[in-house]
Every structure is written in structure tokens, then in C-alpha cells.
Amino acid sequence: MPEPTAALRLRLDPGQAQPIYRQIYERIKEAIARGTLRPGERVPSVRSLASELGVARGTVELAYQLLSSEGYLQPRGPAGTLVSTHLAGRNASPPPRLEEDAAQALPGLIAHGPQVLPFQLGLPALDAFPRALWSRLAGRRLRHTAGNQLAYPQPSGYAPLREALASYLNVSRGIACDPAQVLICAGYQGALDLISRTLLHAGDAVWHEDPGYPRGRQLMAAAGAELVAVPVDADGLCVDEGRRRAPQARFALVTPSQQSPTGVALSLARRLALLDWASQAGAWIIEDDYDSEFRYAGFPLPALKSLDREGRVLYSGTFSKVLFPALRLGYLVVPEALLERFVRSQQIFSAGCSELLQATLCDFLVEGHFARHLKRTRTLYAERRQILRAALEQRLGAAMDFAELPGGLHLIGGIRGDDRAIARRAHAAGLGLQALNSWCVEARRAPALMLSFTNVRDAQNAAELAERVAEVMAAAGE
Numbered sequence: 001m002p003e004p005t006a007a008l009r010l011r012l013d014p015g016q017a018q019p020i021y022r023q024i025y026e027r028i029k030e031a032i033a034r035g036t037l038r039p040g041e042r043v044p045s046v047r048s049l050a051s052e053l054g055v056a057r058g059t060v061e062l063a064y065q066l067l068s069s070e071g072y073l074q075p076r077g078p079a080g081t082l083v084s085t086h087l088a089g090r091n092a093s094p095p096p097r098l099e100e101d102a103a104q105a106l107p108g109l110i111a112h113g114p115q116v117l118p119f120q121l122g123l124p125a126l127d128a129f130p131r132a133l134w135s136r137l138a139g140r141r142l143r144h145t146a147g148n149q150l151a152y153p154q155p156s157g158y159a160p161l162r163e164a165l166a167s168y169l170n171v172s173r174g175i176a177c178d179p180a181q182v183l184i185c186a187g188y189q190g191a192l193d194l195i196s197r198t199l200l201h202a203g204d205a206v207w208h209e210d211p212g213y214p215r216g217r218q219l220m221a222a223a224g225a226e227l228v229a230v231p232v233d234a235d236g237l238c239v240d241e242g243r244r245r246a247p248q249a250r251f252a253l254v255t256p257s258q259q260s261p262t263g264v265a266l267s268l269a270r271r272l273a274l275l276d277w278a279s280q281a282g283a284w285i286i287e288d289d290y291d292s293e294f295r296y297a298g299f300p301l302p303a304l305k306s307l308d309r310e311g312r313v314l315y316s317g318t319f320s321k322v323l324f325p326a327l328r329l330g331y332l333v334v335p336e337a338l339l340e341r342f343v344r345s346q347q348i349f350s351a352g353c354s355e356l357l358q359a360t361l362c363d364f365l366v367e368g369h370f371a372r373h374l375k376r377t378r379t380l381y382a383e384r385r386q387i388l389r390a391a392l393e394q395r396l397g398a399a400m401d402f403a404e405l406p407g408g409l410h411l412i413g414g415i416r417g418d419d420r421a422i423a424r425r426a427h428a429a430g431l432g433l434q435a436l437n438s439w440c441v442e443a444r445r446a447p448a449l450m451l452s453f454t455n456v457r458d459a460q461n462a463a464e465l466a467e468r469v470a471e472v473m474a475a476a477g478e
């Protein structure tokens with residue numbers, strides 16, 4: 001009889017919205033995909049895994065039942081439960097690698113799913129979206145939907161929206177492109193997925209910013225990339241350091257307008273150095289321009305793409321911050337030389353985005369509502385940012401020291417003590433703030449908390465929230 005496998009060392013996160021049985025199910029599936037658990041291997045008994053994890057037996061039972069019903073496990077009565085032997089030979093290609101450490105460091109903190117916590121990063125003001133206007137536009141579109149619009153949508157997107165975006169990008173971001181180069185995707189995530197399916201080969205080195213947005217690097221790693229952490233300083237990505245660490249990398253993932261999460265802009269000298277490197281190395285720069293619209297002093301900086309003479313930049317924009325993330329709409333501007341490959345790839349892999357939503361968005365843009373909404377939200381965010389900062393300063397005094405950021409949707413408050421531990425406590429207390437060091441891979445930063453202000457309603461709400469932060473910090477001894 002095969003021996004039960006050594007302790008699985010499943011790492012669960014009770015703070016996550018995902019139920020525990022589901023986490024067990026996912027971790028075991030990942031272990032099978034990764035080859036840590038091999039076909040025919042015996043998994044721990046329900047009793048021993050439950051006691052190892054400190055959860056009820058029924059919870060483990062539920063996960064095992066689900067895995068058995070999907071063919072991953074085979075219950076063998078007294079012989080225990082085995083990883084299904086039918087899976088033998090299924091893992092011939094390298095399994096996707098999930099960046100486990102980053103996932104663990106960010107327990108449920110990046111907003112995916114309907115959960116909305118105070119300070120949660122990545123969300124625009126959900127109360128400021130003009131829902132009545134949007135429903136009117138969507139209703140009008142729905143009433144006038146022609147018969148052929150009930151068929152499949154164009155994988156590359158709704159043509160009038162692509163045209164409207166090309167004009168918007170020209171005026172607002174200094175990008176000159178043909179509407180054909182604008183591909184509609186399901187947000188930045190959809191754009192990255194498309195890039196990885198079209199250009200990435202397993203083992204390709206990818207520079208990413210450190211600290212940086214975890215989802216971007218997770219997606220590239222899962223698609224087979226070798227991640228190369230490149231530090232960020234006051235001028236943005238340290239291009240020389242990237243060259244030193246991986247001169248022949250195939251991609252660089254960057255947020256040049258407002259580095260995520262530090263908010264610094266990539267200096268002109270670094271922009272030119274990055275473009276030079278890409279041209280010499282034949283690499284692709286992926287420009288994630290996720291919230292450049294929100295600057296509270298001066299004007300938004302032109303996109304890196306506006307300097308791209310050799311077609312090395314893949315530019316991605318999203319409506320997740322400027323409208324709302326449930327829309328799942330964004331766009332990717334691809335260099336002309338790659339267009340055919342990308343269009344073919346989209347035809348194969350992309351399920352397309354809802355044409356009704358794209359058409360509604362197009363009306364929103366061309367009828368001037370988008371420009372008005374941006375103007376309104378920029379003012380609103382400047383106010384909310386100020387209200388929250390004032391409330392935190394009043395309640396915490398010298399215990400929190402704010403970075404001066406020119407834009408963005410969150411504050412960064414320097415603190416004493418372990419920012420990760422404090423963020424974990426805050427999360428357990430129902431606050432969605434995050435530790436700056438959770439976004440770091442190799443770099444270590446002075447401890448700081450990142451707090452979104454977009455959904456702080458008013459001064460009273462800010463004062464209540466500041467009180468909750470103070471309680472968390474006091475409980476942590478800070």
C-alpha cells in the first residue's frame with residue numbers, strides 16, 4: 001500500500017473570503033498540477049489533515065469529495081485516498097507556476113469579487129458613478145440592438161469604440177495610433193493574458209517593478225515567465241539594474257505614469273533608457289497605464305508609448321479605475337508590426353467582450369459624459385484624499401508620516417513597526433489597507449500602509465475609519 005504523502009504544508013488564509021474547504025480543494029489541485037502530489041500517491045487521511053490544519057473534519061471531507069467528484073482523487077476505502085492514477089502523464093508540459101509567496105502575502109487584499117472593505121485598493125468611488133445616466137444609455141442601446149448584434153461580437157472589439165479610443169489616446173495621452181491597433185480586452189488582466197498567449201515563450205525573462213502590482217507578475221509567472229525583480233527608486237524603474245540582472249529579458253512590465261504602488265513617475269532619462277534597452281534586446285515593454293488620469297497637481301504625464309518610435313511598447317489602458325471594475329473593459333494598443341499576430345491570437349483565444357457594454361461605453365465617451373465624469377471624480381478624489389489625510393493626521397499625529405504623492409487613488413503613510421503584521425491585523429478587523437512591503441519581492445521598504453481614499457464618504461466617515469486604524473495600531477503596540 002502506498003505511503004501517505006509527507007505533510008502537504010497547505011497554507012490556508014482564514015481572512016480570505018474564499019471558504020476553507022475551497023482553499024483546501026484549490027491547494028491540492030495546485031499541488032497535483034505542480035507535480036508535488038503525484039498520481040497514485042496517498043494523500044493524508046481526513047482526520048490527520050483536519051488536525052494538521054486545525055479545521056473540522058467535515059471541512060476536509062467536503063474538499064476531498066469535490067476533488068473525487070472531479071476525478072483528482074480516488075477514495076480506496078481502507079487503503080486511503082490516492083491521487084487519481086488517470087492523471088498520469090497529464091503533466092508533461094511544465095505546470096503553470098502560481099507565485100505562492102505573493103499570493104500568501106496578500107491574503108484576499110486585492111479586490112477581486114464583490115467584497116468592498118474600507119481603504120480597499122484598486123476601487124474607484126463606487127457611489128460616484130452616474131448609474132442613472134449609464135442605465136439610460138444602456139437601455140437606449142438595448143432597445144435599438146439590431147438582429148445581427150445578437151450574434152458573436154468582434155473578438156478585437158466594437159469598431160466605433162476602437163475609433164473613439166484612438167482619438168481619446170491621441171488627445172489625452174499623446175499616442176498616435178490607428179483604431180485597428182486598439183484591441184478591446186477584459187481589462188489589464190485580459191490584455192496581459194493576450195500578450196502572454198501571443199508573445200511569451202516558457203522561460204522568457206520578464207522584468208517587473210519591485211515593489212509592483214502583484215497580479216501582473218503572477219499572471220506572467222503562471223504563463224511560464226521567469227520573473228526578474230527590478231528595483232524602483234525616486235525616478236521609477238532602475239533600468240541599469242534591470243540590464244545588469246537580465247539584459248536579454250523579453251518583457252518589462254512597467255507603470256511609467258504613476259508607479260504602482262509608490263506613485264513616482266518614470267523620469268524622462270529612464271524612459272529613454274528603457275526604450276533603448278528594448279530596442280537593443282528586441283524586448284517588449286508592457287506599459288500599464290491604469291490610473292494616470294488621476295493627478296491632483298499639474299497635468300497627466302504623456303504615456304511612455306508617445307515616445308515609442310520603434311514599436312517596442314504594448315500600451316494597456318483600463319476602465320476599472322475611471323469607471324468601474326465590474327465593467328471588465330480595457331484596451332491594448334499593439335505596434336503595427338505585431339497587429340496581425342495579435343488579431344489572430346484574439347480570434348483564437350478571446351471570448352470577446354459584451355458588445356452591448358462596449359456600445360454603451362462608446363456612447364458615454366463620444367457624448368462627452370466620460371470627460372465630465374473624469375473632471376468630477378478628479379475633484380472628488382482630491383477632496384476625499386484631503387479629508388482622509390486630515391483625519392489620520394489628527395488621530396495618529398506623528399505615528400503616521402505621509403508620502404507626498406502627486407496623484408493616484410491611495411495614501412501611503414509611513415509607520416513604525418512591521419507593516420505586514422499591522423496590515424494582517426487590520427484585515428482581520430475588516431479594513432482593506434495594505435502593507436507597502438507586501439508588494440515587495442526582494443526590495444525592502446521603510447514600513448508603510450497604503451490606504452485608498454476613493455470610498456471615504458465624508459469627514460465623519462474618515463474620522464471613524466481613522467479611529468479604527470488607531471485601534472489596530474495600538475493593539476499591535478505601535
Ligand SMILES: Cc1ncc(COP(=O)(O)O)c(C=O)c1O
Pocket residue numbers: 121122123186187188189190213255260288290318319320325330
Ligand atoms: C497597477 C494596476 N494595473 C492595472 C489594474 C487594473 O486591472 P484590470 O483592468 O484588470 O481591472 C490595477 C487594478 O487594481 C492596478 O492596480
